[in-house]
Ligand SMILES: O=P(O)(O)OC[C@H]1O[C@H](OP(=O)(O)OP(=O)(O)O)[C@H](O)[C@@H]1O
Ligand SMILES: O=c1cc[nH]c(=O)[nH]1
């Protein structure tokens with residue numbers, strides 16, 4: 001498993017505000033979108049290019065344009081939705097899939113309640129989006145589902161990863177590349193990332 005840590009100063013600065021418990025839902029959403037967009041810029045660094053020619057007002061110019069596989073963004077509901085919004089600003093033609101999961105508060109195991117994916121997912125480069133990688137159970141479940149549907153070469157993008165979650169993905173899906181803005185210390189007894197940012201879904205939607 002490869003890990004890319006996006007340590008750009010702008011990302012780290014915005015992440016500091018995102019973690020702050022005084023940040024309200026509106027600012028939280030905006031910051032999470034911005035961080036996701038900036039992270040995607042890094043995560044998409046290896047997109048394929050092909051050369052072509054355009055006419056500038058002055059002369060023909062050899063230019064490079066995106067080629068290769070088209071993109072799919074797959075959000076793990078609910079919190080992954082905010083990352084889709086940010087990244088679509090960068091790649092507005094990407095198709096979007098949704099996997100509905102919630103984590104059972106007792107067992108911490110993911111419970112699936114929805115899945116809708118682009119039918120041509122095997123032909124697309126897939127970015128799986130969830131702000132929090134805690135035990136890794138949700139992301140591992142989503143990766144298994146995506147692979148069953150034929151997806152390959154999946155990048156998992158999360159804002160904050162716990163060592164426990166990274167270990168789980170390395171074991172269950174060693175072929176995955178994880179892109180994160182921070183790797184935190186540990187999980188607490190309730191499965192929350194320490195220091196983390198709290199419950200991402202609740203902070204995005206003001207449900208607590
Ligand atoms: O790595 P894990 O231990 O599986 O935990 C991470 C999951 O927990 C959160 O979702 P939650 O269950 O709170 O659902 P929500 O996004 O609807 O709030 C988060 O958005 C991840 O999906
Ligand atoms: O810290 C955590 C762990 C799981 N889900 C969250 O939203 N936050």
Ligand SMILES: [Mg+2]
Nearest residue numbers: 199200201202
């Ligand atoms: Mg939640």
